[in-house]
Amino acid sequence: MKLLNFLRAAVLAVSGCALSAGAQTFPGKTVSLAVPYPPGGSGDYMARLIQPGYQKQLGQTVIVENVSGASGALAAQKVLTAPPDGHTQLLGTPMDLMLGPLALSAVKHKPEDFRLAGMISTGSLVLLIPGGIPAHNIDEFIAWAKGRKSISYGSTGHGSLFHLVGEKFASVTGLQMVNVPYKGGSQFFADIVGGQVDMAFWTLSGPVLGLVKQGRLRAIGITAREAHPDLPDVLPMHKHALLKDFTFDLWMGALVTKSTPEPIVAAIHRAMAEVVQLPNVKKGIVETGAQTVKPMNQAQLDKFYADENDRYRELARSINLQRQ
Numbered sequence: 001m002k003l004l005n006f007l008r009a010a011v012l013a014v015s016g017c018a019l020s021a022g023a024q025t026f027p028g029k030t031v032s033l034a035v036p037y038p039p040g041g042s043g044d045y046m047a048r049l050i051q052p053g054y055q056k057q058l059g060q061t062v063i064v065e066n067v068s069g070a071s072g073a074l075a076a077q078k079v080l081t082a083p084p085d086g087h088t089q090l091l092g093t094p095m096d097l098m099l100g101p102l103a104l105s106a107v108k109h110k111p112e113d114f115r116l117a118g119m120i121s122t123g124s125l126v127l128l129i130p131g132g133i134p135a136h137n138i139d140e141f142i143a144w145a146k147g148r149k150s151i152s153y154g155s156t157g158h159g160s161l162f163h164l165v166g167e168k169f170a171s172v173t174g175l176q177m178v179n180v181p182y183k184g185g186s187q188f189f190a191d192i193v194g195g196q197v198d199m200a201f202w203t204l205s206g207p208v209l210g211l212v213k214q215g216r217l218r219a220i221g222i223t224a225r226e227a228h229p230d231l232p233d234v235l236p237m238h239k240h241a242l243l244k245d246f247t248f249d250l251w252m253g254a255l256v257t258k259s260t261p262e263p264i265v266a267a268i269h270r271a272m273a274e275v276v277q278l279p280n281v282k283k284g285i286v287e288t289g290a291q292t293v294k295p296m297n298q299a300q301l302d303k304f305y306a307d308e309n310d311r312y313r314e315l316a317r318s319i320n321l322q323r324q
Helices: 002-024 044-056 072-082 094-103 139-144 160-173 185-192 206-212 262-275 279-287 298-317
Strands: 030-033 062-066 088-094 112-123 125-130 151-155 177-181 199-203 217-222 252-257
Touching: 002 030, 030 044, 030 072, 044 062, 044 139, 044 177, 072 088, 072 151, 072 252, 088 112, 088 151, 088 206, 088 279, 094 160, 125 139, 125 160, 125 177, 125 185, 125 206, 139 217, 160 177, 160 199, 160 279, 185 199, 206 217, 217 279, 217 298, 252 262, 252 279
Parallel strands: 030 062, 030 088, 151 177, 151 199
Antiparallel strands: 088 252, 112 252, 125 199, 125 217
């Protein structure tokens, strides 16, 4: 028994030394950023925006790997099956980290499998309606919608944030709403501008801001806590009497597996905090319609991530989201 205990202690000591040595040499090889989206999308853009600065901060080559498919599950699994040494990181959002596991039975990972090591950007959703609908605010739109048997809203599919927020809006307002899923933005924008769908919650990325300024789309609400600088007259939805808790952010961050040693998490956190403050990175983030993030220490990030997980679970519960 004494010999067995001695051997166990020796194994633990060796393992501890290996982890400590690995933490001290991070990064000791190429760092991979797994992006759950194909090239050309907003996630890919953000990864390539931060890549040069991140590479400089880490002092090691950083590559972007587009691992799209299964609502982010393929990229998540790539990170989870890699050694927990920080060299394979996930550039994730609430949609692939939290909503995918809640909505899709094929997604096997859990939000708790990951740890948020650095924030990159945050963005909110705007409530968009076609320019031809005679409504200029939320009250006028609800009144217009209640005069119809049902209304349609666009999303990027079952379990997406666009879908869940649309369903939450329907449950709070009592409107009869039908989800119309789209595989891409081009057809969605053609349909909402043309009035084939009545509304959508969408990000400010891509052509949205231009279409709003042209009057082809109308933004009547935003899910942010404060007004967006590009849309100062659009009401944050939580300020409406019916929508007091209607605040949802589509943030993006760098995540590692939960078992990654603390010194490695700290190194990633420090590097990413420097990168997002670079002038060209801040400019690039704002140009997408997203916003730069306020600095948070690791303890604050851990709490933020846990709170977000709780919030989206409650959102799914409140609309009785069913896994498919």
